[in-house]
Amino acid sequence: MDRRRHCSPAHKRGSGINNPGLSHRYHQRVFLTPSWPEIYVQDSERRHGLDRAMEEYTRLLKTYPTLGYNMDILPKISLKERADFILSALNR
Numbered sequence: 001m002d003r004r005r006h007c008s009p010a011h012k013r014g015s016g017i018n019n020p021g022l023s024h025r026y027h028q029r030v031f032l033t034p035s036w037p038e039i040y041v042q043d044s045e046r047r048h049g050l051d052r053a054m055e056e057y058t059r060l061l062k063t064y065p066t067l068g069y070n071m072d073i074l075p076k077i078s079l080k081e082r083a084d085f086i087l088s089a090l091n092r
Contacts, residue, residue: 028068028069028070029069029070029071029072029089029090030064030069030070030071030072031072031073031074031086031089032057032060032061032064032071032072032073032074033073033074034057034073034074034076035050035053035054035057036076037050040053061073072085072086072089074086
């Protein structure tokens, strides 16, 4: 999912701007991955540092439920186990 549409309201919260997160719905379940220092890498796609990533995670954790999304936090487990976790959650 392209989360830019939903991340923007997290940054502009309380600004009075029309909230696209309410008018352009995706699936009601959102899987959020915490910033994991052990695997965090800065690159051309992820230009900000770990501290800023953790701040963004906190904002998103607060914002998505206010937009009516059900949150699932991905646990720090192997890739296969995370995939199984997601599939299991989607089958609930």
